[in-house]
Amino acid sequence: MVAIHPTDDSTYDSAREELRAQGDEQPAGPRSEEPARMTAWVRGEVQGVGFRWFTRAAALRIGRLVGFALNLGDGRVQIVAEGSRADCEQLLGWLRSGDTPGRVDGVTEIWDTPRGGYQGFAIR
Known part of the structure; x- marks a missing residue:
């Protein structure tokens, strides 16, 4: 499991790529117009x-x-x-x-x- 800090975009992006590669990507975050x-x-x-x-x-x-x-x-x-x-x-x-x-x-x-x-x- 990869820890993601919500304020560090570079960590978020690399973690998202790792999850995508593992086929374990989480659903998208809150909708932008919410x-x-x-x-x-x-x-x-x-x-x-x-x-x-x-x-x-x-x-x-x-x-x-x-x-x-x-x-x-x-x-x-x-x-x-x-x-x-x-x-x-x-x-x-x-x-x-x-x-x-x-x-x-x-x-x-x-x-x-x-x-x-x-x-x-x-x-x-």
Whole structure:
């Protein structure tokens, strides 16, 4: 059996190829248009550099995302985004792209079902 970490695309791709070769490939993951809630924590130099503002701008550019970006007391930024899985993944990709303000040392995310209650995408 191959362990797959959901945030490491290279490991995922190689594991998927290995499973395919063994004839043991698992069914595809969630549909990309399925509603999702992504909570991400971004580590690095991400406070005091406009990171939340640019995150909101990226969410608005993607469209159809609601949620917020929040500075945490330990220096990280927390992002909660709800929308389609594909739109949330697009925002997550931007967070990891290196095209963000400051310096991102790492991003950790979890996925859940949407809870609702957000009006637009806010900076908190």
